Amino acid sequence: MIKIQNLHKSFGNNPVLRGIDLEISQGEVVVIIGPSGSGKSTLLRCLNYLEAPDQGTIEINGFQVDAEKARKQEIRNIRKASAMVFQSYNLFKNKTALENITEALITVKKMSKAEAQLAGDALLTQVGLLEKRDQYPSRLSGGQQQRIGIARAMAVNPHVILFDEPTSALDPELVGEVLSVIRSLAEKHMTMIIVTHEMSFARDVADRVIFMDHGAIIEQGSPEEIFCAPKHERTQRFLKQII
Ligand code: ADP
Ligand code: MG
Numbered sequence: 001m002i003k004i005q006n007l008h009k010s011f012g013n014n015p016v017l018r019g020i021d022l023e024i025s026q027g028e029v030v031v032i033i034g035p036s037g038s039g040k041s042t043l044l045r046c047l048n049y050l051e052a053p054d055q056g057t058i059e060i061n062g063f064q065v066d067a068e069k070a071r072k073q074e075i076r077n078i079r080k081a082s083a084m085v086f087q088s089y090n091l092f093k094n095k096t097a098l099e100n101i102t103e104a105l106i107t108v109k110k111m112s113k114a115e116a117q118l119a120g121d122a123l124l125t126q127v128g129l130l131e132k133r134d135q136y137p138s139r140l141s142g143g144q145q146q147r148i149g150i151a152r153a154m155a156v157n158p159h160v161i162l163f164d165e166p167t168s169a170l171d172p173e174l175v176g177e178v179l180s181v182i183r184s185l186a187e188k189h190m191t192m193i194i195v196t197h198e199m200s201f202a203r204d205v206a207d208r209v210i211f212m213d214h215g216a217i218i219e220q221g222s223p224e225e226i227f228c229a230p231k232h233e234r235t236q237r238f239l240k241q242i243i
Pocket of ligand 1: 036037038043
């Protein structure tokens with residue numbers, strides 16, 4: 001369903017993605033691990049076209065874009081195919097939990113307010129926060145804000161959800177509730193790409209684990225293969241440092 005070919009991105013003369021090739025099937029949960037600065041966030045941001053890649057092609061569910069001759073409409077289609085969940089939630093502070101979720105439904109999907117609220121309530125229920133629907137983000141814990149962030153991402157019915165370290169800004173006691181929402185999406189076969197440092201979660205939820213270093217995919221395999229028997233010396237070194 002997702003096919004990335006030869007994706008390159010530099011910032012100035014700093015090559016951050018050096019030819020990423022990646023195919024992901026419908027319903028697959030892919031976890032990306034790797035050292036800080038290895039290009040994980042940039043890869044997700046390029047997939048969502050928050051950053052324009054320099055070279056390569058991205059295909060998501062039939063929508064295609066070639067970085068070197070990308071048309072505006074193609075970029076729009078690729079952006080709509082995925083949704084991002086950020087480390088820092090990025091909720092609208094002046095909107096309630098419900099309004100954060102319904103915003104895109106009303107402005108982008110052109111739903112009526114009533115229709116959007118119905119969809120919003122269903123999503124709030126799914127992340128276990130229906131009783132917080134009328135609260136502003138400042139009244140919610142970090143874990144609750146991130147669960148709203150996930151509901152907001154799901155609202156637009158993306159083909160894939162991209163998570164960039166969704167729990168790393170949270171106090172340790174709030175990590176579990178966010179991971180369990182992500183786990184419930186995995187059980188529903190939502191296609192997801194998750195950058196995380198939560199190795200036990202990665203082991204538990206991933207169909208495939210990818211190790212990135214210096215802008216390249218160094219090694220990939222099942223969680224057992226990567227965590228129990230990493231082949232590449234750089235993967236071994238990375239795992240030793242963090243476990
Ligand atoms: P990771 O998420 O794996 O920690 P990033 O993708 O954030 O890595 O960053 C990879 C490299 O790209 C780093 O060297 C970082 O400094 C650089 N970088 C990321 N975003 C920008 C940007 N907007 N402008 C300049 N350099 C950037
Ligand atoms: Mg990052």
